[in-house]
Amino acid sequence: MTTARRDTYTPETLLTxxxxxxxxxxxDGTSMEHLSRAAGISKSSIYHHVAGKEELLRRAVSRAIxxxxxxxxxxxxxxxxxxxxxxxVTRRTVEVLMAELPYVTLLLxxxxxxxxxxxxxxxxxEFDQRVADLLKAAAADGDLxxxxxxxxxxRLLFGMVNSLVEWYRPQPGGGHDGEQVxxxxxxxxxxxxxxx
Amino acid sequence: MTTARRDTYTPETLLTxxxxxxxxxxxDGTSMEHLSRAAGISKSSIYHHVAGKEELLRRAVSRAIxxxxxxxxxxxxxxxxxxxxxxxVTRRTVEVLMAELPYVTLLLxxxxxxxxxxxxxxxxxEFDQRVADLLKAAAADGDLxxxxxxxxxxRLLFGMVNSLVEWYRPQPGGGHDGEQVxxxxxxxxxxxxxxx
Numbered sequence: 001m002t003t004a005r006r007d008t009y010t011p012e013t014l015l016t017x018x019x020x021x022x023x024x025x026x027x028d029g030t031s032m033e034h035l036s037r038a039a040g041i042s043k044s045s046i047y048h049h050v051a052g053k054e055e056l057l058r059r060a061v062s063r064a065i066x067x068x069x070x071x072x073x074x075x076x077x078x079x080x081x082x083x084x085x086x087x088x089v090t091r092r093t094v095e096v097l098m099a100e101l102p103y104v105t106l107l108l109x110x111x112x113x114x115x116x117x118x119x120x121x122x123x124x125x126e127f128d129q130r131v132a133d134l135l136k137a138a139a140a141d142g143d144l145x146x147x148x149x150x151x152x153x154x155r156l157l158f159g160m161v162n163s164l165v166e167w168y169r170p171q172p173g174g175g176h177d178g179e180q181v182x183x184x185x186x187x188x189x190x191x192x193x194x195x196x
Numbered sequence: 197m198t199t200a201r202r203d204t205y206t207p208e209t210l211l212t213x214x215x216x217x218x219x220x221x222x223x224d225g226t227s228m229e230h231l232s233r234a235a236g237i238s239k240s241s242i243y244h245h246v247a248g249k250e251e252l253l254r255r256a257v258s259r260a261i262x263x264x265x266x267x268x269x270x271x272x273x274x275x276x277x278x279x280x281x282x283x284x285v286t287r288r289t290v291e292v293l294m295a296e297l298p299y300v301t302l303l304l305x306x307x308x309x310x311x312x313x314x315x316x317x318x319x320x321x322e323f324d325q326r327v328a329d330l331l332k333a334a335a336a337d338g339d340l341x342x343x344x345x346x347x348x349x350x351r352l353l354f355g356m357v358n359s360l361v362e363w364y365r366p367q368p369g370g371g372h373d374g375e376q377v378x379x380x381x382x383x384x385x386x387x388x389x390x391x392x
Contacts, residue, residue: 083390135389144389148380152372156384159359160352167351176348184344188352192388193331194279195341 007045011059014039014049018056019102027057027106028113054116061110061120064103067096068127082137083144087186089131090157094182097164105165128158157189203241207255210235210245214252215298223253223302224309250312257306257316260299263292264323278333279340283382285327286353290378293360301361324354353385 009017017039021030032053036043050056071077076088097104107124110117132154138144144153168181176184205213213235217226228249232239246252267273272284293300303320306313328350334340340349364377372380 143391145383145387145391148383148389149372149376152377152380153384153389155363156356156359156380157389159362160356163352163355163359166355176345180345181348184348184352187341187344188349188388189384190388190390191341192384192386193340193344193349193353194386195339 007041007048009039009041009045009049011049014046015056015059015063016102018053019060019106022057022060023102023105023109027053027110027117054114057106057110057114057120058116060103061107061116061123064096064100064107065120065123065127067100067103068093069123071096072127072130081143082134082141083190086131086134086138087190089134090161090189091182091186093131093161094164094185095178097161098168098170098178098181101165101168101170108162108165128154131157160189161185203237203244205235205237205241205245207245210242211252211255211259212298214249215256215302218253218256219298219301219305223249223306223313250310253302253306253310253316254312256299257303257312257319260292260296260303261316261319261323263296263299264289265319267292268323268326277339278330278337279386282327282330282334283386285330286357286385287378287382289327289357290360290381291374293357294364294366294374294377297361297364297366304358304361324350327353356385357381 018030018035021034021038025034030053032043032046035053035056036046039046050059071089071092074088074092076092077085079085080088107120110120112118112121132150135144135153135157136150139146139150144150164181168176170178214226214231217230217234221230226249228239228242231249231252232242235242246255267285267288270284270288272288273281275281276284303316306316308314308317328346331340331349331353332346335342335346340346360377364372366374
């Protein structure tokens with residue numbers, strides 16, 4: 001039984017609760033009962049807002065996916081040399097990850113057991129592929145070192161960027177501000193840690 | 197019930213099975229029953245080899261931890277300028293991660309619910325701290341760029357290195373050989389992707 005509470009949720013505010021629980025328990029490990037308890041409203045109230053937990057997952061990962069793909073339509077991603085575009089996209093990806101932290105965290109953790117999860121993984125791969133294409137174009141321009149394979153560079157770049165979900169926390173206690181983190185990622189990935 | 201099978205395990209070979217199941221189901225989600233089924237021997241046969249699943253976890257993460265700490269005693273990690281030592285340790289960490297992939301994967305996934313998990317996380321933090329100290333020494337030598345905070349550099353470096361457990365697979369189908377991967381990590385982290 002849930003504690004009685006007037007249902008003042010919108011699909012949007014309910015999503016905030018659902019994403020937190022999905023990230024804590026894993027999507028597979030979350031039941032409608034868990035969501036009902038966390039939100040403090042009955043399961044039937046939740047069904048009033050959404051068809052079920054898969055719809056909540058779809059809305060949540062869509063938010064992350066839409067924010068990521070929107071980067072590719074920004075002028076910094078569309079104009080200039082490929083190396084500058086890929087640097088721009090890297091910086092903005094870090095910024096989106098920090099701004100939409102719980103949503104991107106969930107996106108990175110989906111495992112492909114349901115149709116929605118498989119769709120999310122597919123869209124994530126498409127985004128990675130768009131970045132890989134930019135890296136390839138930058139390599140073709142002679143702006144990237146030739147001794148690191150582009151596919152491998154893409155994986156390592158995303159490895160570094162995506163690792164932020166494991167430790168970046170927006171609170172002051174987190175230690176690093178967002179701009180400092182975005183700068184560090186771009187500097188390390190493109191210019192390296194070694195002093196010029 | 198398990199399928200009857202003669203118990204030809206040693207603690208070592210039983211560990212191989214246990215680590216695979218821990219990585220598949222998560223340590224928390226693995227019961228002695230799961231281990232018994234995967235190994236094809238009875239629970240009491242398992243108890244003949246080890247005191248329980250926590251001992252299997254301890255042996256498994258110890259194998260990863262010992263391999264990582266051993267790097268720090270190698271001459272490449274002890275002699276020369278700090279920047280060369282930290283490059284050496286980075287390369288060797290990638291090599292150990294690839295050589296001991298299931299063990300390091302498990303180490304990186306433990307979450308701190310039991311005494312053994314908390315000990316493993318503590319040892320992992322100690323290793324990260326040793327690498328952070330080397331980076332700090334290299335920065336003090338003027339060999340690392342001053343505009344990336346050392347703590348942040350450590351996190352990003354481990355973010356990149358540790359991401360390998362998500363995609364690196366030793367089979368030919370995996371696409372990249374180990375040396376190529378280790379080279380790419382060191383080049384990207386210290387010299388950056390941009391053409392000299």
